[in-house]
Amino acid sequence: MSSDIILQAEKLSIQFKGFWAVKDVDLNIRRGTIHALIGPNGAGKTTCFNLLTKFLIPTSGKIHFDGQDITRKGPAEIAQLGMVRSFQISAVFPSLSVLENVTIALQRNRGNSFDFWKRDTSLRALNPRAEELLEEVGLTSYRNHLANELSYGRKRALEIATTLALEPKMMLLDEPMAGMAVEDIDRITELIRRVSKGRTILMVEHNLSVVATLSDQITVLARGQVLAEGDYATVSANPQVLEAYMGTAHA
Known part of the structure; x- marks a missing residue:
């Protein structure tokens, strides 16, 4: 090869x-x-x-x-x-904000369990990188919107941001x-x-x-x-x- x-x-x-x-x-x-x-x-x-x-x-x-x-x-x-894939059907957390969706994806790179049950202060360290990813996909102005409020195309952009958060090759x-x-x-x-x-x-x-x-x-x-x-x-x-x-x- x-x-x-x-x-x-x-x-x-x-x-x-x-x-x-x-x-x-x-x-x-x-x-x-x-x-x-x-x-x-x-x-x-x-x-x-x-x-x-x-x-x-x-x-x-x-x-x-x-x-x-x-x-x-x-x-x-x-x-x-x-190697990370997307799906035809939208795969975001609809009741979480755009920023929160990306932050959850970023937790994967920390190599430990997800922090759904912890105070949100424990996740704020991930916000700067999440903001960078939102800027990269053009969703900065939607950072505080719930995912289910986005248009279909912007949901796709959010999926790409969460995929990028996994740092795929x-x-x-x-x-x-x-x-x-x-x-x-x-x-x-x-x-x-x-x-x-x-x-x-x-x-x-x-x-x-x-x-x-x-x-x-x-x-x-x-x-x-x-x-x-x-x-x-x-x-x-x-x-x-x-x-x-x-x-x-x-x-």
Whole structure:
């Protein structure tokens, strides 16, 4: 495994009752890049994403992250190694403030138990870093708002802030633009571009405009297998991709 590859999958496969949902997928994600995983409905994107993030165990194949074999490790173990994912469904504490959500995420780096039952003075030492993260994602003016008062797009920004609080080596984003209005898509696209500096991002995303704008490299799946790989110009000109993905998207 080359030192510039942070995540590698070799012949990654999973079978459900005789059906190969993902079969012989090879992936090489380079450090410091944004890599998109795309494909038509039923292509195996989500299943592959869940295999990489250890929410599913492969039938066969290997996964290496940052030089370590993580094939049989669980989600909590790989999070400790620095690989952190988001979900399509909003995952914030709705009744806590924006600042409190980030502060809770920051506790993970202290290496001890969470302090829900202690006086809030014990958490104030984390506030300066929490404020920095809120500034990074453009939520400083919302610091005292309850999370459930935020728009959908700003909740996504808050999720990114809590992910950054874990100091990940790699962020895995599951359809970050799903359900967003146009103005939110533009805001979160720019946010992902901004926070990607010095980080590695793998994302599953249906919005091809976002993929074209953000991605350094794209892997196209179809029927559970890799159909094409390359930058956007390369894959968008591939006749098989046009038939299997672009044609479906514009049908």
